[in-house]
Amino acid sequence: MRVALLGCGVVGSEVARLIVENGDDLAARVGRPLELAGIAVRRKRERPGLPVDPDLFTTDATGLVSRDDIDLVVEVIGGIEPARSLILAAMKNGASVVSANKALLAEDGATLFAAAQEHGVDLYYEAAVAGAIPILRPLRESLVGDQVQRVLGIVNGTTNFILSSMDETGAGFAEALDEATALGYAEADPTADVEGFDAAAKAAILASLAFHTRVPLGAVHREGITEVTAADVASAKAMGHVVKLLAIAELVDGAVAVRVHPAMIPREHPLASVRDAFNAVFVQSAAAGQLMFYGRGAGGAPTASAVLGDLVAVARHRTGGGLGPGESSYADLPVRPMGDTLTRYHVSLDVDDRPGVLAAVATAFARHGVSIQTVRQEGHADDAVLVLVTHTARDADLAATVEELRALEIVRDVSSVMRVEGV
Incomplete structure (x- = not known):
């Protein structure tokens, strides 16, 4: 079984090493030997x-x-092009494809799935989400007979390391980012990570x-x-919460809601204990109930394992002589806009620290149909800090509030707004 490898960076070099060093075991598991037939790189150099x-x-x-002798293609170069064109060419030539390319799958997965179906080949991509953690195949195969209701996850190790550091040390965002960069958790340009x-x-x-819907x-x-500050993290700690960057996908009234944002979650929630650069995905389904997947979400060896x-x-x-499951998008559910999503703030x-302030603030919430769950006030001379947590409401109504x-006039500054999840 001849394998072409596209890319030989951190992940690709680990894939190549494992294919060679574990050749006997892999042959026993597959039923035929796996042979590296070629490795595509930008430039040749000694490794x-x-x-x-x-x-x-x-x-x-x-x-x-x-090439006509290629059976399987592994794509670990990332990005949209030339990865898309190379994958489509491989499929047209009859090769099945394994990819770790989250950007391409999210941007144009429909084209890749259609090509795989047309040419009768497999497209697998477990490594595209959460590194070594087996989460896509359980969703694609193990839970295919169930109804998934919600997926809540920490799927970026860089941001989780930064927020964990802020929680543990009281550091600000910039300081924690510098630490993550020095330790190799953050790229020189961390935009893709820290901006979500x-x-x-x-x-x-x-x-x-x-x-089962194209999103x-x-x-x-x-x-x-x-925009997460040390004060946000301290406020979360004061109410028994921790701040995490969450990826949330949920089924609500026949529609799909998908969002990524920082949020406070209770410290007793399973995701709250996920520290440093680890990832975890929490799944809730109708029959299986609550499931948790945890492990290393990045790095050469963990991703190569997937x-x-x-x-x-x-x-x-x-x-x-068979194929695995292809794309399942039969449900074709509408995607709910963020404004209609139910959340808490x-x-x-x-x-100003004077009579009537709390009543005026409460009136503003009531005018938009938002109920207040808790209020905490701290006075500082002529000023006061008012901290409110709402009940669940439409995000658009909360934003309007x-x-x-x-x-x-009585509000000098809205110093922090953050969603609350996992309750």
Whole structure:
């Protein structure tokens, strides 16, 4: 079974090493040996310590995937192009594909699935979400007879490390980001992580699988963590909560709601204990109930583990003459806009410390049909800090309430607004 590898970076080099070093075990599991037939790279260079014949490296990726002797293609180069064109060319040539490309799957998964069906090949992509954690295949296969109701996850290790550091040390965002960069958890340009783009792509994939509906990346509401302050984290701690960047996909009244944003969750929630750069996904379904998947969400070896799992699966299918499950989008549910999504807010206000302030604030909430659950007030000379947590309401109504609060003469500043989840 001849394998073409596209990319030989951190993940690709681990995939190549595992194919070579675990060759006997993989052959026993597949029923036929797996042989590396070529590795496409941007430029040829020495890779000391990698147990691969240097003659396998090529800069002609298109030529590699178009070869008639290639059975399986592993794509770990990332991005939209040339990855999409290479995958489509491989499928047209009859090769099954294993990909770790979350951006491409979230952006244009429909094209890839259609091509896989047309050419009778597999498309597997476990490594695209949460690294080594097996979450996509349970959604795609193990829970296919159940009705998934909600998926709640920490799917970005960089942001989880930053927020964990802020919670443990009291540091601000910039300081925690510097620490993450120094330790290698954050890229030189961390925008995709800290602004939520990475998590949003993963949320789109999770939602599409969980609810049998194509959820385009553009339909995912996205907020990052750059505006999370040390005061937000301290306020969460005071109410027994912790701040996490959450990817949330849920089934609500026959529609799908998908969002990524920072939120406060109770410390007793299973996701609250997920620290550092680890990932975890919490799934709730009608029959199975609550399930938790936890582990390393990034890194060469963990991600390569997921790639090899997919590689063995599709190789077994080719050996046995069958295919795995393709895209399931039969439900075709509408995607609910963020404004209609039900959530709760934690709002911190700097207000005048005088009679009637609380009544005026409560009136603003009531005018938009938002009920207040708790209020905490701390006085500071002529100023006061008012901290309110709401009951569940439409996000649009909560946002409108906050805008009215900003306009009140007695409110000097709306210092913090954050959603509350997991209650």
